[in-house]
Amino acid sequence: MKRTVDQFIQRHRLIQEGNTVLIAVSGGPDSIALLHYLLEKRRVWNLRLVALHGEHGLRGSDSVEDMTFVKAMCVEFGIECVTEKLNVKNYIDEHSCSVQEAARECRYYFFERMIARFKADVLATGHHGDDQIETMVMRQVRGAGSGLGGIPVTRSLGGGKLIRPFLNVSKDDILLYCEENGIPYRTDHSNEEDKYTRNRFRKQVLPFFKEENPNVHQRFQSQSEWLHEDDSYLTGLAEEKLSGVITERTKKSIMISVKAFLDMPIPLQRRAFHLILNYLSIDNIRVQALSIHRKVFIDLLVQANPSGHLDFPGDLFVERSYDVCLFSTERDTKETEGDKVDEQLPVPGMVTFKRGKIKASVQENDRAGSGSLWVFKSDPGHLPLPLTVRTRKNGDRVVPKGMTGTKKLKDLFINKKVPRHLRDSWPVVTDREDRIIWVPGIVHTETGSALPKKDKMLYLECELDDDSFREVT
Numbered sequence: 001m002k003r004t005v006d007q008f009i010q011r012h013r014l015i016q017e018g019n020t021v022l023i024a025v026s027g028g029p030d031s032i033a034l035l036h037y038l039l040e041k042r043r044v045w046n047l048r049l050v051a052l053h054g055e056h057g058l059r060g061s062d063s064v065e066d067m068t069f070v071k072a073m074c075v076e077f078g079i080e081c082v083t084e085k086l087n088v089k090n091y092i093d094e095h096s097c098s099v100q101e102a103a104r105e106c107r108y109y110f111f112e113r114m115i116a117r118f119k120a121d122v123l124a125t126g127h128h129g130d131d132q133i134e135t136m137v138m139r140q141v142r143g144a145g146s147g148l149g150g151i152p153v154t155r156s157l158g159g160g161k162l163i164r165p166f167l168n169v170s171k172d173d174i175l176l177y178c179e180e181n182g183i184p185y186r187t188d189h190s191n192e193e194d195k196y197t198r199n200r201f202r203k204q205v206l207p208f209f210k211e212e213n214p215n216v217h218q219r220f221q222s223q224s225e226w227l228h229e230d231d232s233y234l235t236g237l238a239e240e241k242l243s244g245v246i247t248e249r250t251k252k253s254i255m256i257s258v259k260a261f262l263d264m265p266i267p268l269q270r271r272a273f274h275l276i277l278n279y280l281s282i283d284n285i286r287v288q289a290l291s292i293h294r295k296v297f298i299d300l301l302v303q304a305n306p307s308g309h310l311d312f313p314g315d316l317f318v319e320r321s322y323d324v325c326l327f328s329t330e331r332d333t334k335e336t337e338g339d340k341v342d343e344q345l346p347v348p349g350m351v352t353f354k355r356g357k358i359k360a361s362v363q364e365n366d367r368a369g370s371g372s373l374w375v376f377k378s379d380p381g382h383l384p385l386p387l388t389v390r391t392r393k394n395g396d397r398v399v400p401k402g403m404t405g406t407k408k409l410k411d412l413f414i415n416k417k418v419p420r421h422l423r424d425s426w427p428v429v430t431d432r433e434d435r436i437i438w439v440p441g442i443v444h445t446e447t448g449s450a451l452p453k454k455d456k457m458l459y460l461e462c463e464l465d466d467d468s469f470r471e472v473t
């Protein structure tokens with residue numbers, strides 16, 4: 001086993017001489033064997049080793065005994081050890097996720113902090129070849145899209161790198177190594193759901209594979225590496241292409257050109273969809289969950305109807321309007337509730353709201369306009385006053401200047417590429433009959449500019465505090 005692991009580490013350049021290596025030790029045979037293996041390499045490669053153990057507190061006294069066992073092994077091996085009680089239950093309450101996800105998130109957060117604390121080069125885990133087979137087959141069966149490559153040999157973690165030196169050896173190899181070297185370990189009796197499913201694959205599928213080919217774990221490992229290499233190459237291409245597909249981007253929204261997106265080859269479209277979600281800071285677990293909706297998204301882009309929207313689970317929605325498609329994470333309701341307005345606009349006078357103000361004044365001629373964002377001209381005599389400044393309502397329609405029919409305000413927002421999280425707080429000016437006469441930066445009606453220049457005019461001015469208005473106008 002040692003030789004296989006040595007070669008694997010060399011081939012992937014997992015550890016360099018003089019590295020600080022953190023070892024994630026649960027107390028089970030895999031990670032204890034890893035601890036032992038690296039201990040033997042410590043002098044040869046001049047390594048600094050630190051063992052890490054996260055106590056999940058999920059299995060009562062078993063959890064505490066695991067921690068005590070890991071500490072004792074580290075004392076015996078003469079390896080520094082850091083243990084931490086992880087607050088998994090709190091995490092579940094705050095994020096309403098599964099025990100598995102919570103335990104994993106807490107553990108990796110602990111690992112990241114330790115990488116920073118020890119300025120570590122790498123953190124090694126005990127994942128092995130049988131874990132790889134189980135993961136790849138389970139994902140095939142459940143359908144995992146880009147996750148079919150299984151467990152990567154290495155990935156970045158915090159300021160360092162996560163490495164899995166045992167992926168090319170089997171569980172049996174590890175158990176034999178423990179036996180030959182007299183290494184004790186803990187056995188996990190937990191009955192978590194994921195383990196149940198895994199156990200079924202382990203007990204029923206793995207023996208069949210191993211009978212066909214005792215080294216099947218190495219075949220799977222090679223497959224996994226090819227898939228990861230192909231995937232990283234294609235993701236790089238998708239990233240390049242996507243820069244020409246995205247027409248606008250803020251932290252919370254991304255606008256793409258439908259045609260440019262569909263012009264990409266399908267393998268790049270798949271990856272581009274993921275990248276867009278990543279750009280919107282949607283965490284990886286959710287991106288994986290959302291990947292099953294990718295087909296629905298493509299359907300939206302290719303459908304004959306040029307507009308439509310999708311409300312994805314969580315806080316992502318996607319809205320297509322003709323050749324543009326907007327991805328947006330939902331506005332923070334608390335923040336925008338403060339922006340809601342429904343107030344009369346006195347003439348002359350002013351309505352202020354969280355993001356800005358609208359002013360109205362009556363002027364004798366057309367001097368208005370210098371330095372203002374918008375000048376709206378109208379004959380107060382013909383305009384049913386009072387005016388109201390409000391936010392949009394469901395079903396709002398407007399007759400834009402120069403047109404005879406009405407248009408949905410929603411479509412105008414889309415055409416003007418106003419990110420959805422801003423739309424609910426965008427000012428809408430209406431007359432006494434609640435007819436929209438002006439939506440700053442978006443549309444104004446015939447009423448707004450039909451008068452001869454020398455008449456008395458109503459001058460409206462809008463100032464929004466943030467840059468969104470300027471972007472749109």
Ligand SMILES: Nc1ncnc2c1ncn2[C@@H]1O[C@H](COP(=O)(O)OP(=O)(O)OP(=O)(O)O)[C@@H](O)[C@H]1O
Nearest residue numbers: 024025026027028029030031052053054125126127
């Ligand atoms: N509580 C923990 N503290 C530190 N590292 C952990 C912990 N749980 C898991 N790990 C790391 O993650 C790897 C994979 O975890 P997994 O739960 O699949 O293994 P395990 O059942 O704990 O068994 P083993 O320790 O034998 O790998 C472990 O090998 C170990 O490196």
